[in-house]
Amino acid sequence: MTPVPQRASLPRLDSAAARGAAAEVRAGLLGVGSRRLKRFIDLVLGCLLLAVSLPLAVVIGLAIWLESGAPVLFAHRRIGLGGRTFLLYKFRSMVVNADEVLREHLERRPDLALEWLRDHKLKVDPRVTRVGRFLRRRSLDEIPQFWNVLRGDMSLVGPRPIVPGETQKYGPHFRMYTLVRPGLTGLWQVSGRNDTSYGNRVSLDLQYIREWTPWLDLRILFRTVWVVLRGHGAY
Numbered sequence: 260m261t262p263v264p265q266r267a268s269l270p271r272l273d274s275a276a277a278r279g280a281a282a283e284v285r286a287g288l289l290g291v292g293s294r295r296l297k298r299f300i301d302l303v304l305g306c307l308l309l310a311v312s313l314p315l316a317v318v319i320g321l322a323i324w325l326e327s328g329a330p331v332l333f334a335h336r337r338i339g340l341g342g343r344t345f346l347l348y349k350f351r352s353m354v355v356n357a358d359e360v361l362r363e364h365l366e367r368r369p370d371l372a373l374e375w376l377r378d379h380k381l382k383v384d385p386r387v388t389r390v391g392r393f394l395r396r397r398s399l400d401e402i403p404q405f406w407n408v409l410r411g412d413m414s415l416v417g418p419r420p421i422v423p424g425e426t427q428k429y430g431p432h433f434r435m436y437t438l439v440r441p442g443l444t445g446l447w448q449v450s451g452r453n454d455t456s457y458g459n460r461v462s463l464d465l466q467y468i469r470e471w472t473p474w475l476d477l478r479i480l481f482r483t484v485w486v487v488l489r490g491h492g493a494y
Contacts, residue, residue, distance in 0.1 A: 296473060301414050304480075309405040316402050319350055319394065326390045327354060332403060337420040342437040345412040347420055348403035352391025353384075360386045377457065398487045404443045416476040417442025418464035429461055439468055449482040 333351040365372040394400040407413040420441035446463040
């Protein structure tokens with residue numbers, strides 16, 4: 260049964276600030292015509308990319324199953340349009356008992372606990388499998404997200420999809436984040452990926468929302484191909 264979307268807890272924002280956030284991006288990504296055009300691009304390119312990637316997806320699924328068994332897919336709750344949560348799908352790149360492995364690892368390494376608290380990521384992550392390391396390096400673990408795009412949970416290009424625990428890091432800007440769909444790729448992806456600071460990621464998300472044009476999306480998509488081929492900043 261498909262889970263009922265839930266609304267994340269939003270940081271309080273006074274009405275004047277909320278109106279200002281909406282007005283600030285109306286010329287970018289909030290106009291009705293802009294949103295319809297962006298959704299049309301997502302559907303056309305999303306269908307094409309999903310169809311092209313299906314044979315590769317079968318091979319990836321088999322490789323994951325041979326190395327560590329089922330499940331092949333991993334679903335994680337993220338925050339999307341309107342503050343509602345959705346299940347973001349990826350090929351599983353970690354061991355099955357990932358939460359337990361992470362907890363034990365962070366208890367042994369307080370320095371890595373600080374890295375996790377700061378970035379919600381680890382450069383050297385003990386949970387990642389051999390197949391998973393390769394998939395992450397080339398962003399192949401994100402192929403199932405084409406389905407999220409077709410469902411309307413995500414866009415091909417947009418802000419980085421965040422987990423509920425990250426909302427406070429956006430501070431007063433979180434309301435603006437919820438005005439658009441998160442993206443499979445974005446300015447954060449082509450500007451250093453995981454090597455950029457969290458504060459810079461937030462700034463890039465806000466810049467994208469304010470300055471959106473269809474040509475910006477196309478430029479980001481083309482640059483994403485280059486970044487993925489280089490594998491720089493992926494872990």
